[in-house]
Amino acid sequence: MGCMFSLVTNHGVPSFQTIVVVSVALRVALIVYSEWHDAHSVVKYTDIDYRVFSDATTFLLHPSYDNHARGRFGHLVNLGDPYTRATYRYTPLLALLLAPNEWVHPSFGKYLFAACDILNGLIIHHLLVSVMLPRLPDQKNRYRAAALLTAAHLLNPLIFTISTRGSSESILASLVLATLYAALEDRWDLAALGLGVATHWKVYPVIYGFSCVAALSQGRSLLNLRAVRFTIISAGTFFALGLICYLIWGKTFLDEAYLYHLHRLDHRHNFSPYFYMTYLTYPSNHGIYDPIPLWRVLLRSPLVSFVPQMALSVGSGLLFGKSNDLPFTWFLQTALFVLFNKVCTSQYFLWYLILLPLVIPHLVLTRNQAIVYISVWFGTQALWLSEAYRLEFLGDDVFLGLWARSLIYVLGNGWVLAGLMTAYARRPVIDNT
Template sequence: MLHSLHSLINIRFFAHLYFSTIIRLLLIVYGEIHDSYSEVPYTDIDYKVVVDGARGILNDGSPFNRHTFRYSPIYAFMQIPSVLLHPAVGKIIYSGFDIWVAVLIYKLVKDELRFQYSRLKKTDCLQSVNIKCPEIVAKVSACFWLYNPLTAVISTRGNGDSFSSFIVILTLYMIMKAFKVNEQRLSLLLIFYAGILHGLAIHLRLYPLFFSLAYYLALSEHSTCRIADFIRKLICPCKKQLLLIMGTVTSLTTLTLLFYKLYGFKFLYEAYIYHLVRKDLRHNFSLYFLMQYLGSDTEGLSSLQKLLVLMPQLIMIVFLTFAFGQFRQSLPFCIFTITFVMVTYNSVVTSQYFIWYLALLPLCFSNFKSIGIGTAVSYFSLWVLAQGLWLLPAFLLEFQGWNTFYWLWLQSIVFFIVNNFLLIQLIKNFDFITYKH
């Protein structure tokens, strides 16, 4: 294992990008062949919906005339080449963003570690901190994404979450970069651009909305020595915080008004409201799927049940935001843990949701110095095993027609417990004190 890791490190980063691109192109070609012969398609059903939405734009002007199109119209516009040129072009576009996610991971990790080096050198405490070479850590972090089979398969099947993940990480990169530049004007400009991107990220997927408070707190210029300082941080925004808010509101409002003018209330409902009130009665990884399935023949969950489902998620998000969102050095970890909690505790959990936090996890690798390679592999194997145990009864239910609902629910509980265990271990091993300033 160590020999393989050493070989991985010695390869130039550009070569990794080249190999990963070839792998994704081969998967796209395989998918085209697979779909021609197999009854179980390789291509994601959502991809076909979005391509049909693009066809709707070309034919009658609206992607929402396609039943079950419940995305931002931006995705449909991105798929117009799939209609005009070839159905697989959109997969190439998504795979391209998949590669760019790795580039951002590499750049963000490398810049952050170099910045920490410079801070430590100035304080003459570089020798007291076990900080690894920025190039090596950045390369390993990016390769986790590039060679992760789950991320490669999902993007080449035609899932657009690589695009939204790219926007989320680019937002984070802009904010982190703003702390490092010496010129005040450039720093403020980066914050405003980050706000523009954050508004776009919320428009594409609603979940980045929960990052807003963490971004806001991290940009504050007030210290947090006392409770009064913390309150001041919340209610007395500085120029950077105001620019973030302005950028976010400007971007989100502009996109919403533009598409509302083009497509009316149907856009608001399908792109936004539906995702807040949706009920997914099909089996999924969620702890709550069986409860929703059994209640499908009634009026659904009561207000109390909905509150009980939502409260643990919200409490944990608020706690993680206040614990890790106030400091630049722990901001990537804060965003990762918030995303992890949102996915784990959500009432609907599918494999594509894992991309949301897998894209953010590599940004935190340099902070897990107390976790060895063997332990990291065992944690990842446990997570994969928990999925595999769930997929067995899911396969028997969907393809063999067996009644495995209760077995499936038990495996959902196991997966939920495993995810919480892993989150606890990551928080316990997060090297926070060293870089907290």
Template structure:
């Protein structure tokens, strides 16, 4: 039987093997294994570490940087770097140790996420402890039953965490190609694990850091506040019946962490930090094909001068459908409603976060397969709690795969064959959205009915 230690070891070997293979592949193939984002991160780190002022490159423009002459460069001089400078700082060993440092760091984060998922699974097992009358009279028998149950829980945890996360080739592939999603995953799952273990102050710090790293985890705030209220059923402040010191403390610490990090980054890098890390994503208009229902209206409303592909003149309807407000309202409304309704019991918080993330990704104005990682790290602790027949599970999975396969086949025709299939691709995206939401409804039903 596979132990968790052996699963960790195999997960490490898998990722090291893929990193080594990636180096070989990049040297011998025109189609690179390394993700383009990793090159963006590395270039941004190089700009921060070696600004080379004498060649005219721009140094960090914040007031603190100018006053103390920190000698740090501006990562935003690298086109398409839309992340916190914290990521560029984490990758400084790329410059001073080895260019593969970032991939190793992301892989380590993967392994730690797996460890945390295992701990959460064992803390809140989906299996119910069998109660027997003789447990009260025979302590030895009761102790044996508890040990047997714990062994069953740990065995189940190893199976689920290994299959979905530690030994999943897709998860390992994303990190070893150089995607930084595993860093965000570590921050989010750490916040969840700390909350579930009762260390709420540390959870608040980690949550503030997660929101700083990428703004979307802020959607979890409503489910966290609801969950904290359930843990503290005493009367609220000023007789309101809904606000408690527990909620206020979490809010102050998490918001304080977020603001402190933001102020520090702004003090060093100035307005470019705000523009590229946060403001850009609010007004972002991406006309490149992706799963989102909004990609085609955005494509039609995009100025022709901004694209190498001839585009038709935008209509009023296209401009309306591509507006950020139209995509934001249903996305946030459904996400927050789901978080509030589903965080109804102590052990429900992981499922609430999972559903919120799926809704957020489904209705986001830009949706790529990389975003699926945002909810994949909840699957090992969510799926075992679902009550579905094998037939229902099979058809649910088949619908999701079929909808994705249809979209991918059309995307291949557009990107690699050069066929003008924008409208059919958009229709496939609409089918994918419907299929995703159908699957999500089935999962919610399977969870609620347990």
């Protein structure tokens, strides 16, 4: 058996402190550059989502007659409605968190997202040193390996580009990693609290609850005191935050932050092969009632993607969920969730890539196997992107070809996940005392 990378023999790895300093400087430079670039170029560096966040914050902080919190207790707070900004479909807490965009500097949110990137690197490094790599006999090699793996996160172009362009994904990543850290430290009440907050922020982390319950059951019945306590705390936190937001901002909060994602029909091309079915069955806008055949209703139903997606992500959590296997289990659950989601873009890959540095030390792969898996992961995306370019920029009618490449993407990524499952070597329970 061979290890995926010869981590511990690499004596040329910079210190972790150096990696952090370079990572901070890189992000600050990109944010400063983004301001210059956006002022001088028609094609903006800043993501459109950041404008949405910033506008929502402006509406929240400047209430008016037509813009005010519409919940039952909304009159008790002097706040506007962030959902006045069309396409803002996030928790109001995000708009509130970006208030310094108005008070301090318009790029405050970017610096916050970049800071969360750095925080995520610190959590990953700590978990690698204290939990994932304790079996390495040489402490220096352990720190070298941890620094190299953390650099794979902090210096990943996809990660630092997305955060400096103004995507808020790094905040959710911080919540997920903090929850995982608490679980691995056997602080399950804190983990339950973190999971509740993460699920309020974006619903998908709910899948981790199933692997946590399985880990707490320790091979016994899922209905045990520890698992029930965890469920009550995490669900209670989620519903408490939701209730507060509902009482302040009303039904609009529920519709935009949660319900919209259940019934949305996104016919735009994305990695998911479901886009083509949605495109073919998308309702017309002729203003004339047109009875929809049952087969079109079924194809358009969210259940088409929801059932296999949840069956695989929840099932893998229950099957592999053990306290010493949570990093790999969460990685597997997230990758399956993204792979079978009805909408899938490159940004969603971050959801499982943040967990990859914690998984790599326990993958038993030859160098050739590692090269093949990496090539297939990148290759299927490149194959899809080459056809998407023809559709998006050249206007060619390549919908069928793009759909076929979406299927190749699913098959290729599924094959890689199956290989990683085979290559995973279970981590023995470590006594940290």
